Amino acid sequence: MTISATTPIRASQPANERLLTFDFARGILIILMVLVHVLDFYGDTSTRESLVGSTIRLLANWQVAAWFVFIMGMFITYSGQQSLSTGLKRALGLFALGYALNIARGSIPMWLSLQFGLVTQEQLGSYTPTTEFFIVDILQFAGLALACCLLVKHLLPEPKHWLISALLVTFASPSIWDTSTGWIYIDSVLKLLFGNVNQGAMFPLFPWLAYPLVGMAFGHWLRKSCNIREFFQKSLWVGTAIIAVGLPITITDTAYHMASNMRPGPGMVISLTGGALVFLWLCQRLTENQSANRFVSLLCFWGRNVTTYYVIQWLLIGWGLMLVGSQQLPQIAAISAMLVVMALSHFGVLLWLKIHNVRSMKIA
Numbered sequence: 001m002t003i004s005a006t007t008p009i010r011a012s013q014p015a016n017e018r019l020l021t022f023d024f025a026r027g028i029l030i031i032l033m034v035l036v037h038v039l040d041f042y043g044d045t046s047t048r049e050s051l052v053g054s055t056i057r058l059l060a061n062w063q064v065a066a067w068f069v070f071i072m073g074m075f076i077t078y079s080g081q082q083s084l085s086t087g088l089k090r091a092l093g094l095f096a097l098g099y100a101l102n103i104a105r106g107s108i109p110m111w112l113s114l115q116f117g118l119v120t121q122e123q124l125g126s127y128t129p130t131t132e133f134f135i136v137d138i139l140q141f142a143g144l145a146l147a148c149c150l151l152v153k154h155l156l157p158e159p160k161h162w163l164i165s166a167l168l169v170t171f172a173s174p175s176i177w178d179t180s181t182g183w184i185y186i187d188s189v190l191k192l193l194f195g196n197v198n199q200g201a202m203f204p205l206f207p208w209l210a211y212p213l214v215g216m217a218f219g220h221w222l223r224k225s226c227n228i229r230e231f232f233q234k235s236l237w238v239g240t241a242i243i244a245v246g247l248p249i250t251i252t253d254t255a256y257h258m259a260s261n262m263r264p265g266p267g268m269v270i271s272l273t274g275g276a277l278v279f280l281w282l283c284q285r286l287t288e289n290q291s292a293n294r295f296v297s298l299l300c301f302w303g304r305n306v307t308t309y310y311v312i313q314w315l316l317i318g319w320g321l322m323l324v325g326s327q328q329l330p331q332i333a334a335i336s337a338m339l340v341v342m343a344l345s346h347f348g349v350l351l352w353l354k355i356h357n358v359r360s361m362k363i364a
Contacts, residue, residue, distance in 0.1 A: 021283045023299070024283050024286065025071060025279065026304075027298070027301070027302040027303040028283070030299075030303065030306065031299075032059055033064050033310070033313075034342050036060040038317060038334060038338045040327075041317050041320075041327065042328070042333075043327060044330055061261045062264070063279070066269075066276065068306075069211045070211040070212060070215040070276040071276075072145070073211065074215040076146070076212070077153065077216045077220040078219030078220070078222055078223050079219075084154050087146065088147055092147075094140075094143035095140055095142075098138075101314060102132055104315060106132030106135065109319045109322055110129045112322060114129075116322070118325060131200055135200045136203060137202050139310075141205065145208065146212075149212050152216075163214065166213035166214045170270065173210075174256075176193075176206060177196070177204075178195070191204065192204065192205060196260070197262050207263070207265075210269050215276075229284075229288065232285075240274065240278060242271075243274035243275060244274075245270060246270030247267070249266060249267035250267030251267075302349070305349050308352050312344075316345060
């Protein structure tokens with residue numbers, strides 16, 4: 001199977017056509033995602049603290065997940081009408097897939113690695129096969145966020161209401177973080193909403209819900225736009241203005257607003273939202289009138305199949321721990337592992353699509 005060419009973007013292109021920009025943007029984010037995941041799981045201390053490791057963290061730690069879910073929110077309104085029931089079924093599927101992935105990429109390979117002596121509990125720290133299952137990762141968040149956004153869109157159909165909701169989420173979230181009851185089962189549910197990294201909640205709904213809510217408004221206005229270049233140019237200035245608001249707020253109390261990239265304060269949420277608009281403007285300029293080439297087509301292919309790629313790269317990284325151990329690789333080996341994971345994930349996507357197409361043909 002080959003990567004198909006994509007249609008260039010034109011400035012006057014109707015906005016209800018699928019834009020190369022967003023597939024390309026997600027393709028770039030996929031590269032950064034793999035780099036930081038491999039660095040965190042395979043790189044030794046010197047690698048993570050090196051210039052290469054520090055650069056990867058600077059480019060990927062804060063932005064990637066935030067901009068991924070911003071684009072997810074954008075597609076809710078940009079990609080056309082979808083029934084509420086269909087959307088909620090997809091949200092449930094993403095949520096369940098998150099826990100299935102936890103077992104397949106984390107619990108099983110970690111248990112086997114411990115049994116065969118490939119890693120030690122000391123190397124893993126507080127992580128165990130059980131804690132791996134209960135981790136709240138981006139797929140669980142995506143399922144919850146998609147359901148919330150669809151319900152907000154259904155009940156409050158005006159974009160201004162979505163932006164107001166995003167502001168409420170942004171500024172109210174810190175006051176409800178770490179809400180708990182002392183009852184383990186209830187608290188396991190609450191951490192999906194308000195939890196922190198120490199509880200295994202990498203992406204709690206609050207404040208992360210703010211990004212897709214703003215993305216919905218962006219997608220709505222983009223769909224109504226008749227001139228792509230003009231729309232994205234305005235987005236650049238709006239994004240720059242939002243950053244200019246967010247950064248001073250962040251500077252007033254950096255310890256509060258930048259306490260964790262997994263649960264940022266209002267200043268960083270605002271700054272990253274503005275950054276998403278600037279990033280998408282840059283991607284639009286890079287793909288405008290772009291004749292198809294292998295690099296752009298490759299990134300767009302990854303972007304169109306982002307969920308499949310995400311699952312496969314995590315399976316490779318999780319099971320790869322049995323081969324290379326946890327945080328054991330020096331810099332050259334870690335960089336090589338990044339390239340290997342990207343390449344194998346690509347071929348894994350191709351294989352999955354081939355199997356899926358054959359299965360669809362048999363059902364038909």
